[in-house]
Amino acid sequence: MYRKQVRRRRAVLVLLVVASLALLSLYFREGSGGPLHTLQRGVAAVLGPFEEGADRALKPARDFVNWFDETFEARGENERLSEELAETRDELAQAQTTLQQGDELGRLNELTGGGIVPAGTEPVTARVVGRSPSVWYSTVTIDKGTSAGVRVDDAVVAADGLAGRVTATTRGTAQVTLITDPNSSVTGRVQPSGATGVVEPTVGDPEDLLLNFVATNEDIADGEMVVTAGFAGGDLDSVFPPGIPIGEVTDASLEEQQAYQRIHLRAFANLRDMEFVRVLAGSGGGEGGDG
Amino acid sequence: MILTRGIWVRLVALVLFTALAQVTFFSKIELFGSSPDGAVLVVAAVGLLGGSVAGAVCGFSIGLLVDCLLMQTLGAFAAALMAAGYLAGRYRESVGRPKRRVVPLLGGGLTLFAAFAFAAIQIGTGIDADVSTLVVRDALVKTLLGAALAFPVFWLVRLVLRPALIEDAPSGRRPTAPRPLEQRG
Numbered sequence: 432m433y434r435k436q437v438r439r440r441r442a443v444l445v446l447l448v449v450a451s452l453a454l455l456s457l458y459f460r461e462g463s464g465g466p467l468h469t470l471q472r473g474v475a476a477v478l479g480p481f482e483e484g485a486d487r488a489l490k491p492a493r494d495f496v497n498w499f500d501e502t503f504e505a506r507g508e509n510e511r512l513s514e515e516l517a518e519t520r521d522e523l524a525q526a527q528t529t530l531q532q533g534d535e536l537g538r539l540n541e542l543t544g545g546g547i548v549p550a551g552t553e554p555v556t557a558r559v560v561g562r563s564p565s566v567w568y569s570t571v572t573i574d575k576g577t578s579a580g581v582r583v584d585d586a587v588v589a590a591d592g593l594a595g596r597v598t599a600t601t602r603g604t605a606q607v608t609l610i611t612d613p614n615s616s617v618t619g620r621v622q623p624s625g626a627t628g629v630v631e632p633t634v635g636d637p638e639d640l641l642l643n644f645v646a647t648n649e650d651i652a653d654g655e656m657v658v659t660a661g662f663a664g665g666d667l668d669s670v671f672p673p674g675i676p677i678g679e680v681t682d683a684s685l686e687e688q689q690a691y692q693r694i695h696l697r698a699f700a701n702l703r704d705m706e707f708v709r710v711l712a713g714s715g716g717g718e719g720g721d722g
Numbered sequence: 723m724i725l726t727r728g729i730w731v732r733l734v735a736l737v738l739f740t741a742l743a744q745v746t747f748f749s750k751i752e753l754f755g756s757s758p759d760g761a762v763l764v765v766a767a768v769g770l771l772g773g774s775v776a777g778a779v780c781g782f783s784i785g786l787l788v789d790c791l792l793m794q795t796l797g798a799f800a801a802a803l804m805a806a807g808y809l810a811g812r813y814r815e816s817v818g819r820p821k822r823r824v825v826p827l828l829g830g831g832l833t834l835f836a837a838f839a840f841a842a843i844q845i846g847t848g849i850d851a852d853v854s855t856l857v858v859r860d861a862l863v864k865t866l867l868g869a870a871l872a873f874p875v876f877w878l879v880r881l882v883l884r885p886a887l888i889e890d891a892p893s894g895r896r897p898t899a900p901r902p903l904e905q906r907g
Contacts, residue, residue: 454797474790606793
């Protein structure tokens with residue numbers, strides 16, 4: 432009897448281990464349209480309304496817990512000042528981008544509505560309803576999907592700056608991969624010098640970003656702002672419109688014998704605490720991945 | 723653990739509720755710069771109350787749902803939680819029902835184990851990452867929060883599964899024979 436139970440216990444364990452390994456292996460091998468991804472989107476779509484309901488129902492309890500933390504860190508004042516700073520930063524970023532890109536682009540911006548919202552896109556405000564529980568994944572789930580016009584590769588901005596881009600969608604939800612995710616890279620431009628590079632995360636440290644591949648002859652100082660460059664080059668268009676604030680330079684020290692500069696940034700957007708984001712629907716030009 | 727139809731319903735509800743709570747509550751609160759890992763604590767409680775099979779199956783199910791809800795790599799969180807649930811169950815089967823003062827230690831220890839198991843899976847699946855001080859600090863704060871929350875979560879899970887439990891004395895006053903997992907239709 433006891434041996435039978437031990438055998439059954441081992442069989443269940445082996446089955447679960449094999450299932451885990453098979454899932455991990457198949458998930459990486461198949462494309463985003465594969466059966467596991469489809470099944471995953473299906474489960475997410477079915478549970479989406481429950482997730483949204485739970486998010487709303489648990490908000491008071493969440494706020495209560497967070498209140499202690501916020502009181503402990505005296506963050507109330509900080510948030511107000513951060514909002515004011517973010518508004519000023521947006522205005523500054525837009526002004527500097529317009530100046531740098533000249534009158535022609537300025538007129539074009541004026542023609543297409545100006546600011547960071549490019550022509551043909553529809554800003555969609557969404558609530559963050561799910562968040563990855565670890566620092567290894569930098570993704571969030573939002574409560575707007577293909578039914579609201581959200582598509583894969585659409586740019587997503589938070590209150591203070593660029594948040595990331597949409598990487599998967601269902602009818603009612605979408606997954607946003609944040610700029611701190613290891614799979615993320617964004618072409619950025621330092622203001623006001625105009626130096627460009629690629630913004631990538633320091634994996635495992637969501638408070639630190641790196642601006643890579645900046646020419647060594649560019650003179651960049653701490654505190655300067657980095658915005659999206661928004662390159663356009665035929666099939667290689669950036670998914671991010673130009674001029675969205677990304678972060679500020681925290682360490683621009685130049686190391687010797689480096690082909691390129693590596694500059695440390697601090698993201699403007701508070702990616703761990705954001706409650707609402709705005710999707711620039713149509714900016715990415717991707718396909719919907721409705722499950 | 724005596725598995726009746728009613729207990730199955732409770733277990734399924736517990737799995738669903740835990741996965742939703744992990745994504746919409748535990749992951750979104752911030753204490754001392756980190757978020758508590760409620761799912762690990764629930765899985766540990768089920769393992770400590772029901773044995774290794776119950777812990778592993780519950781961990782796998784909750785982890786798989788979280789992977790689906792967050793649309794992240796399928797099987798990663800499931801494998802980490804399954805391992806944590808299995809370890810908790812083995813503790814129960816080899817040592818016995820944990821004493822009150824041991825529950826926080828087990829909660830913290832299994833939280834730390836799950837954090838490192840998850841990190842190992844991430845590195846094993848190709849994420850090129852340094853083990854930065856932030857990762858280590860996050861794991862340590864999660865461990866402390868896990869230890870602090872272990873007893874209330876254990877108590878709540880015990881309340882939910884009480885009709886299914888085979889009561890025995892806390893460890894130290896009982897034989898070390900493995901606990902059988904009985905099944906009744």
